[in-house]
Amino acid sequence: MGLGAAPGSLAVYKQKPALVTALGSKVTIRTAQGETINVREKDIIVIYPGPVKDLRFFNEGDAAGDAAGAVAGAAALKEAWALLKDDGTAITLKDLAELCAPAWTPASAWQAWQALSEGVYFCGTPDAITCRPEDEVLAAEKRRAEKARESGQREAALALARGGGVLSKDESDTLRGALQDIEALALGASEKSRSLRDLGHSESPEEAHRVLLSLGLWDAFRNPHPSRCGVSLAIPSAPVPAPQAEPRVDLRHLPAFAIDNAWSGDPDDAVSLECGAEGRLVLWVHVADPAQVILPDTEACAEARARGTSLYLPEGTIPMLPPACVPLFGLGLAETSPALSFRLSLNEDATIAETDVLLSTVRVTRLDYAAADALIAGGEGPLPRLAALAARNIERRLDTGAVLIDFPDAHIFVKERAVHIEPIPAYRSAEMVRECMVLAGEGAAQWALRRGLAFPFAGQEAGELPEKRLPGLAGAYLMRRAMRPRVVSMRPAVHWGLGLDAYSQVTSPLRRYGDLFCHQQLRAVLRGGEPLSEEAALPLLAAADAAAAAAAKAERASRLFWTCVYLSDKIGTAWEGVILDRKPRGEAAVCIPALGLETLAAVPGEPNEPVRLTLRGVDIPGSGILFG
Numbered sequence: 001m002g003l004g005a006a007p008g009s010l011a012v013y014k015q016k017p018a019l020v021t022a023l024g025s026k027v028t029i030r031t032a033q034g035e036t037i038n039v040r041e042k043d044i045i046v047i048y049p050g051p052v053k054d055l056r057f058f059n060e061g062d063a064a065g066d067a068a069g070a071v072a073g074a075a076a077l078k079e080a081w082a083l084l085k086d087d088g089t090a091i092t093l094k095d096l097a098e099l100c101a102p103a104w105t106p107a108s109a110w111q112a113w114q115a116l117s118e119g120v121y122f123c124g125t126p127d128a129i130t131c132r133p134e135d136e137v138l139a140a141e142k143r144r145a146e147k148a149r150e151s152g153q154r155e156a157a158l159a160l161a162r163g164g165g166v167l168s169k170d171e172s173d174t175l176r177g178a179l180q181d182i183e184a185l186a187l188g189a190s191e192k193s194r195s196l197r198d199l200g201h202s203e204s205p206e207e208a209h210r211v212l213l214s215l216g217l218w219d220a221f222r223n224p225h226p227s228r229c230g231v232s233l234a235i236p237s238a239p240v241p242a243p244q245a246e247p248r249v250d251l252r253h254l255p256a257f258a259i260d261n262a263w264s265g266d267p268d269d270a271v272s273l274e275c276g277a278e279g280r281l282v283l284w285v286h287v288a289d290p291a292q293v294i295l296p297d298t299e300a301c302a303e304a305r306a307r308g309t310s311l312y313l314p315e316g317t318i319p320m321l322p323p324a325c326v327p328l329f330g331l332g333l334a335e336t337s338p339a340l341s342f343r344l345s346l347n348e349d350a351t352i353a354e355t356d357v358l359l360s361t362v363r364v365t366r367l368d369y370a371a372a373d374a375l376i377a378g379g380e381g382p383l384p385r386l387a388a389l390a391a392r393n394i395e396r397r398l399d400t401g402a403v404l405i406d407f408p409d410a411h412i413f414v415k416e417r418a419v420h421i422e423p424i425p426a427y428r429s430a431e432m433v434r435e436c437m438v439l440a441g442e443g444a445a446q447w448a449l450r451r452g453l454a455f456p457f458a459g460q461e462a463g464e465l466p467e468k469r470l471p472g473l474a475g476a477y478l479m480r481r482a483m484r485p486r487v488v489s490m491r492p493a494v495h496w497g498l499g500l501d502a503y504s505q506v507t508s509p510l511r512r513y514g515d516l517f518c519h520q521q522l523r524a525v526l527r528g529g530e531p532l533s534e535e536a537a538l539p540l541l542a543a544a545d546a547a548a549a550a551a552a553k554a555e556r557a558s559r560l561f562w563t564c565v566y567l568s569d570k571i572g573t574a575w576e577g578v579i580l581d582r583k584p585r586g587e588a589a590v591c592i593p594a595l596g597l598e599t600l601a602a603v604p605g606e607p608n609e610p611v612r613l614t615l616r617g618v619d620i621p622g623s624g625i626l627f628g
Contacts, residue, residue: 003126005041008050010106013039015117017058017110020046032058047093047126048109057107074120076100081121085131093126120144153178154195161199161215176217182208183217188228209621220565220620221417223315225557229550231311236322238300241293243328243338246527251341252363255382256286258332259433261424262368263411266310266319268510270331270339270364271436273382273389280353281346281389285440286339286362287507288329290321291519296532296540300325301516305540308547310511312555314412314419314562321510329510332364340519342440342506350393355443357522372429387428390435397438401462402499403483405476410596412562419566423594437507438498444518445502449492453521454534456514456541458503459493460486473591474607477580488514488545490534513544560623563597567625568618575613575627579605590627601627 005011005027009020013029018037022028026038032055080099084091093112094104100115101108116122116129120140124130132140157178176183184190186208193203201207205228212218226233251272258270272284294300304320311318319326331337343356367375375383394404409424441458448455463482469475483497492502509516517540524531532540577590580598587600590611605611613627 003046003049005044005046006050008052009046010048010050010052010109011044011046012113013037013044017055018044019052019055020044020050030055045126047113048106052106055106057105058110077115077121081131081137085134088130090124090128090130093129096122096129118144150178158195158198161195161211179212179215179217182211186212186218187224188230206621213621220568221414223313223558223561225561226311226313226554229554229557231318231547231551231554232307233311233318236300236303236307236319238298238303238322240300240322240324240328241298243292246292246359248338249341249358249360251284251286251339251360252336254284254362256284256331256362256364257372257383258364258366259369259372259429260366261411262370263413265317266326266510267331267333267364267366268329269433269437269440269507270362271386271433272362273386276345281385283344283346283386283389283436283439285342285344285436285507286331286337286360286364287342287440287515287519288331288510289338289340289359289519290325290329290509291340291516291523292329292338294321294325294516294520296517296520301520304513304516305544306547307551308513308544308549309551311551313558315414315558319510320513321516325510331362332366336361336363340509340522342443344439344443346389346439350389350396350439352439352443352446355447357444357447357526359523359526367429369425369427369429372432373427376428376432383429383432386436387432390432393435393439394431397499400499401496403463403479403497405480405483407473407476407480408591408593408596410594412559412566412596414562419562421563421566421595423596438500438503440507441503441505442500444506444522445492445504448504448518448521449502451525453525454490454532454537455504455518455521456488456490456537457492458486458488458495458505460484460496460498462494462496470607472608473578474580477589477591488541490538513548514541517541517544557623561620563595564618564620564623564625567595567615568620571615571617573615575615577601577611577613577627579603579607579609579611581607592627597625599625599627603628 005020005023007020007022011018011020011029016032018029018031020027021030027041027044028036028038029044030036077100080096093109093116097108097112098104100112121132121137122129123132179195181190181193182195185193185196185203186205188205193208196203196208196211201211205224209224254272254274256270256272258267260267268288270286272286274282276282300322307320310320327333329338331339339360339362341358341360343358344352345354347353372383375381376387406426411422411424413420445457461484463484465482466478470478494501495503504518505512505515506518507515509519521531575592575594577592580589580591582588583600588603588605589598590601590613591598601613603611603613616628617626
């Protein structure tokens with residue numbers, strides 16, 4: 001066709017009709033919305049020479065145009081295609097318009113252009129249009145019919161949604177796909193939702209969640225937060241090679257105890273105590289040894305790095321490593337267990353005199369915290385002595401500026417479509433295990449430093465302490481607010497909160513990638529291999545740290561979500577709390593120990609004072625809980 005731009009001609013600009021009004025260094029056009037724009041001539045396609053006075057024939061959203069000059073729909077286009085398909089001769093846009101409409105007009109030119117752009121029957125350019133092959137036409141017609149069906153379903157779904165009713169099961173099954181853009185936004189898979197806009201709602205994940213609940217497409221037990229945080233809920237499936245026999249030190253004679261919460265299913269550390277040379281106490285910390293088979297270049301290691309950590313959700317645990325690793329390496333799950341053992345020879349003040357790291361075989365007894373506390377209270381055996389050692393280590397760390405923060409916590413879990421929240425008691429054995437793990441991390445850091453090993457060290461800058469130190473929960477709350485984020489580096493740094501000059505986390509290789517990496521490095525030295533360099537280690541640890549941060553965010557959001565679900569049918573119930581702080585706008589920060597929850601409430605009182613709160617409202621999509 002080769003039409004050039006001239007005043008009064010009809011052009012296409014960004015797939016919409018435009019009227020050419022003037023020529024100069026650029027072409028001046030007027031859009032159907034009345035906007036005047038200067039564009040380059042190559043940015044438009046002239047489809048009708050004119051003269052065209054206005055664009056009244058174009059109705060945004062009405063593909064049919066006005067009846068006077070519009071193409072007679074798909075039937076006319078298909079007839080034209082059937083007439084021309086065997087000819088093989090190219091035609092112009094004008095030819096196509098005249099085949100399908102009574103006359104060559106701006107409206108028929110525009111409709112012919114739309115048919116060419118749609119590409120069901122014809123393809124090419126305005127001056128060289130050819131028929132598409134029959135198989136392509138049949139496929140395109142099928143796609144168009146499916147699109148029309150989906151559009152009809154979507155309009156039906158929007159009509160139901162506007163009616164404010166809950167969809168029946170049949171309606172939900174039929175129309176769920178039509179509103180999938182709302183679900184995608186609720187899950188964080190999209191940032192926009194046309195359906196929400198059409199319904200007059202704001203485009204936010206919370207609003208999308210709210211609409212899905214109101215329609216009955218979701219129920220209250222659908223947790224969107226892991227998906228929003230980008231964490232995987234798939235169970236790791238990488239192959240796990242069978243462990244091969246290798247030289248290990250036999251430590252089966254040492255009583256070893258794996259102590260954890262009653263619901264823990266992946267025991268990866270255990271402790272022993274013996275008397276060493278010169279009367280020194282020797283603390284053994286035995287740690288699960290998955291690094292025996294999860295090598296840096298394996299698929300399972302890459303998957304663990306992509307996850308960063310195991311994901312602990314109230315609805316279930318998504319492990320970092322394939323489930324097959326737990327029975328192979330979990331301590332105390334078989335008569336004997338392979339371990340990477342840290343032998344810490346301690347001075348009287350609990351400082352570390354010497355650290356050894358060795359591959360071992362151990363015999364482990366599993367205990368929960370309640371059972372371990374009972375043994376400590378009994379006063380006999382190694383656990384009371386371990387508890388005494390832990391107390392000395394706490395004193396040592398406090399003397400070097402450590403900060404101890406004890407806050408009420410709760411175990412939240414979902415079972416048989418019911419949410420349960422159980423406060424976690426303060427166990428002495430939990431404190432004991434914590435101190436043993438801190439000693440192991442300190443010893444491992446010293447061991448790696450002496451050997452120049454590329455190793456992730458955890459540091460923490462000193463926080464700005466409150467001017468007035470308060471006792472109780474209010475004091476713990478203020479101290480926690482003073483804490484700076486943990487920083488992982490390949491250089492040792494003071495860890496202010498722990499009161500240590502060098503520290504690494506090494507006691508949870510089944511649960512944390514950083515610990516697994518440390519084990520891989522330690523094993524490389526012990527077996528005479530080549531550990532990774534700092535340059536090679538940094539990107540691996542950075543990727544895992546980012547993934548672990550996303551998992552931590554998902555866990556926090558999920559705990560609050562399930563707390564909202566738990567409270568959603570308890571409006572009007574009373575809860576005992578403790579005031580933590582007064583906020584500038586007059587609200588109080590309050591801890592509710594029975595829920596392991598911190599919240600804001602407009603109640604009177606001073607820090608550490610008890611307060612009785614009444615639950616006024618719960619917003620599950622917004623993770624909001626209102627007490628008064």
